Amino acid sequence: MRTAVTGLAVALPGVDDPRRLLAPAPSGAPAVDPAALIGKKGLRFKDRATRVGLHLACAALTDAGLLDGGELTVPGDRIGVVVSSNLGNADTVCRAVATIAEESTGGLSPMDIPNASSNIIASETAIRYGLRGPNLTVCNGITSGLDAVRWADLLLRSGRAEHLLVIGVEPDNEVTRRLVGGPVADGGAALVLGRHGDGGGTAAPRALLGPSVRAEGLAAAAARLAQAAPGPRLWLTPDPAVVPGGAESRSLADHGESSGALGVLQCATAVGWFAEGRPGPVYALLGGKGPDGAAGLALDAPGHAS
Template identity: 70%
Template sequence: MSAVTIAVSGAAAALPGVSDPRDLLHPAVPGADPVDPAALIGKKGLRFNDRATRLGLHLAYVALTDAGLLAERELTVPGDRIGTVVSSNLGNADTVCRAVGTIAKESTSALSPMDTPNASSNIIASETAIRFGLRGPNLTVCNGRTSGIDAIRWAALMLRAGRADHMVVTGVEPDNEVTRRLIDGPVADGGAALVLSRTATASAKALLGPVVHTRGGARTADALTERAPGARLWLAPDEVPVPDGARRLALGGWGELSGALGVVQCAAAAGWFAEGGAGPVYAVVGGAGAALFPAGGAA
């Protein structure tokens, strides 16, 4: 399975002031307008979706279109060969808390039948699959700080196992009263998405190298350095050691990225290569990390 080349064939980023992966390489813009999914994909079908799901649909639409898998709102390849993995730690917490509050104050009979589906932990991934006709593997990863990189790892595993030809990986978090209470501060209100494909094309944004999981950020950095030496850019928080002379990009300023962080890091790597940057690039968070190479580079 390890011999399969995995390409980043599509990339999307959506945060306040960010509409392209290249924007992630620059500081956040204070006071920028929030992302408006309805302006891109239309209001139809969004009315009863929660904020996280709307943002996820926005990101998947852009990434699928960027990869050439979606044109005129129709898939250009069979949907049963496209799967999706979503990473979100806070995604539908507002819906769940609202439902619990309603039950406590009244009863289950007071719950809205239009709102209760949003309490599913897999709602973002399932709505993405339904809207775009993705009939391949479908799952959600929700395991703290490493969640985004772990979603990349699971998608790569599905591709190497031949379960799909393309996997949409979305990392997204919403900013609302409930999520702010949970993390005691603002949440990023957006995220990023990638399309990973089994074959590299001329239009590929990057190649996915080794994805590792260790017991800590320093060990992860060491493991990536051993398997893919010579990184020019480290997409890593401050606690991860970076060699002298290497550039670090911590991707701060939008609020807590949580489960979206690893996917945002990998989207930023695609933006780095689009700007002509050299590789490999490391994306490291907690005990998980991934190496990405320019399209045509060694992976």
């Protein structure tokens, strides 16, 4: 069984199509406005990452044919959610800590407290769209986005769900800028994954997941990935120095620090690559130092032999 990308959404300033991820980031583009897609109702007390996550969920589920006019087209108990976000509610948590230090817990707003949950994006997505399958958040540093895709793949293969919504999202605000030392991408991407040939939606597969690897460092992960799925056409990695043989590579760095959203954005970029009729496989590669500190994933074009 192959796992397929059956739905997709991208939400970055000036970018709402995966093919545009292959081009330089537009300058001066306005921030994503979730209310323009899903309406203002229910967004008032949500943090920025949750609002954009809800936007991405709606767009990706609709693209996969699982959501039509705000109503699910399949049973919600067979749709799970995996979110990747390292910085998502850091502003809420820091604000709460500052309030407690100055005023004690009595100063906390009851409308703000739920946003301090580490699973707030995934849980709010499930509540709003009626998704009653497995629900979790991955907060695992630089590899978090690819780890979220891998966990979603495992949930599908184990039969825990028929569809998995994977969201990678990060907000740009004063707190997140302090944490990473510069601008954050302020958005992300979402994928809907399903079993190949059994997607259950109206959309055709956009890409097929191939082998995934873990290794100590990017170079080791690149070598292991190239061995597992030979013949790459494109490498997606923040460090082109590890790309073997001078193959084409993209980093997505000009969109800003993507942190936990980066791995999901890399998968979306692969879908954009295939949408332009280019061959695969495409390699997504992320990581740092330490045992199992780097992760890699190969993606194949739709119709690739299983």
